[in-house]
Amino acid sequence: MTTAIFPGSFDPLTLGHLDLIERAGRLCDTLIVGVLYNPDKSSFFTPQQRVDMIHRALGNRENVRVVQFAGLMVELARQENASFVIRGVRGAADLQSESAMAHANGLLLPGLETVFLPASAQFEAISSSLVRQIAQFGGNLNPFVPAALVDEIAARFYNGNSHIG
Ligand code: PNS
Numbered sequence: 001m002t003t004a005i006f007p008g009s010f011d012p013l014t015l016g017h018l019d020l021i022e023r024a025g026r027l028c029d030t031l032i033v034g035v036l037y038n039p040d041k042s043s044f045f046t047p048q049q050r051v052d053m054i055h056r057a058l059g060n061r062e063n064v065r066v067v068q069f070a071g072l073m074v075e076l077a078r079q080e081n082a083s084f085v086i087r088g089v090r091g092a093a094d095l096q097s098e099s100a101m102a103h104a105n106g107l108l109l110p111g112l113e114t115v116f117l118p119a120s121a122q123f124e125a126i127s128s129s130l131v132r133q134i135a136q137f138g139g140n141l142n143p144f145v146p147a148a149l150v151d152e153i154a155a156r157f158y159n160g161n162s163h164i165g
Helices: 015-025 047-058 073-079 092-108 128-136 147-158
Strands: 003-008 030-036 064-069 084-089 113-118
Touching: 003 015, 003 073, 015 030, 015 047, 015 084, 015 113, 030 047, 030 073, 047 064, 047 147, 064 073, 073 092, 084 092, 092 113, 128 147
Parallel strands: 003 030, 003 084, 030 064, 084 113
Antiparallel strands: none
């Protein structure tokens, strides 16, 4: 039984993330989507909202579990008995920073592999920070986030309802 973790901030989930979750789910028996809770960093959506949004966008997937985690992703991997970490890469810059992180994680938890999945071409330019900017200025979110989340994300920004989460 292979278990993989797919850690991230998912603040908020994008179409690129959803595509990676679906593809990663086909590479292992169990995929744990880890939503980072960082008390020292402000986020636009609370960890629970981010978990709920992933559930709503993903629907029922038998082999995908969504959890919150704080601290190092290797601790999540250890706790879940995962043999590899999935990370998406959108280009050369991502590859450079992700390689450094993969190396550090291998030193922290020997034997833990990192598998890079290239972003699908149509999602290469999408990021959560881009989505937040577009939402802040009332832009059309449909090309960027799952349809089920468009209204919730737009409403959060429209109401100016950001918070520390
Ligand atoms: O896709 P994101 O939002 O950039 O993901 C960032 C994330 C959550 C993977 C990263 O910030 C993280 O896991 N932080 C926890 C600390 C950690 O384990 N860092 C890597 C070891 S150096």
